[in-house]
Each structure stands twice: as C-alpha cells, then as structure tokens.
Amino acid sequence: MAKTPSTMRPLGSALPSFELPDVTKGKTLKSDELKSPVLVVAFICNHCPFVIHLKPELAAFGRTCRELGVDFVAISSNDASSYPMDGPEAMGLDARDFEYVFPYLYDESQEVARAFDAACTPDFFVYDSDRALAYRGQFDASRPGNGVAITGVDLRAAVSALLAGQRPSDEQKPSIGCNIKWKS
Secondary structure, eight states, rough: OEEEOOOOOTTTOOOOOOOEETTTEEEEEGGGOOOSSOOEEEESSSHHHHHHHHHHHHHHHHHHHHHOOOOOEEESSOOOTTTTSSSSSHHHHHHTTTTTOOOEETTTTTTTHHHHHOEEEEEEEEOOTTTTTTEEEEESSSTEEEEEEOOOOHHHHHHHHHHTTOOOOOOOOOOOEEOOOOOO
C-alpha cells in the first residue's frame, strides 16, 4: 500500500470554485451554492484502503456536520477508466451502503483536484466563512493496521474552532493515503 502525504496547501488560500455532478442526487452542485459558515471538502474514493478504513466514521462525521449546519462534500477524482470502482455508478452504491448524507461529487476531468492541490485519498480541506483555507490535513492519526482509534479528532477540532469563532491550530499534520489516480 503506497503512502502519499497531503501537499499542505498554504493556509488562507481561496476556495477553488467547482461545478460537479453529485452521484447521490443526480444533479450538479456548484461551490457557490454552499453557504454555511464552515465548508469541509474531502477528496476520497471507493477503493483506497486508507478511505475504506475511515468510511463508517466519515459517514458519522457527515451526520455531525449536517447537525451543526456545516457544509461537507466529498469528491472522487480518480481515473475511473483504470479504477472502475471509483466511477459514478460505484460511488452512488458506496454512498448508499455507508449512508452518506453529504454530496459525493465526481471530478471526471480531475481539474478540481488539481485546483485544490489534492494529492491523496483521503485529503481534507476546511474553509471559513470567507472561504479561506483554515485547515488542511488528516482526519486523525489512525491508519489501516496502526491500532489508533478512528475519531476524526483533528478534523473535528478544526471545524469546532471555526464554529466557535476561533482559528484552528496552525499545527496541522498532512493526511496520508493513496495517491490520486491521475489520467495518463
């Protein structure tokens, strides 16, 4: 299992705009439709062992975001021609099976992943009310096989800080996961 870290995009970076199909709703979602004071964007996919490891807790985090009025979207940017499990049909099934309450968007062109400087799955980005990057990095320190409980403590702390009108800690650790499967 290859381990790729987040690029750790500079804090304060503006939210890249996007318009992508949501496989859970069968319609297109535009970034400017997301109006909550906090926005979480996660790059995930169906087949990556690092994402598979987090799926139940990721679904729970999505429910927490909904309860708190936080917009949370997940994006799959992998090359579905080489990795069919990461294509729209399989994404929709995965969203249903894990009861995702958040939009699961398909970035077929991979332009959105490039605009975010996303490097791995999972890769998390949290934006404040001005849509400036306030957090980027790991869900928590749990990885497949390391015995650390999956809690989402790092991502949850960043969201909580923003909701309380504070800045997340500048001490942020990169996510580790499978590299995004770029088209040739």
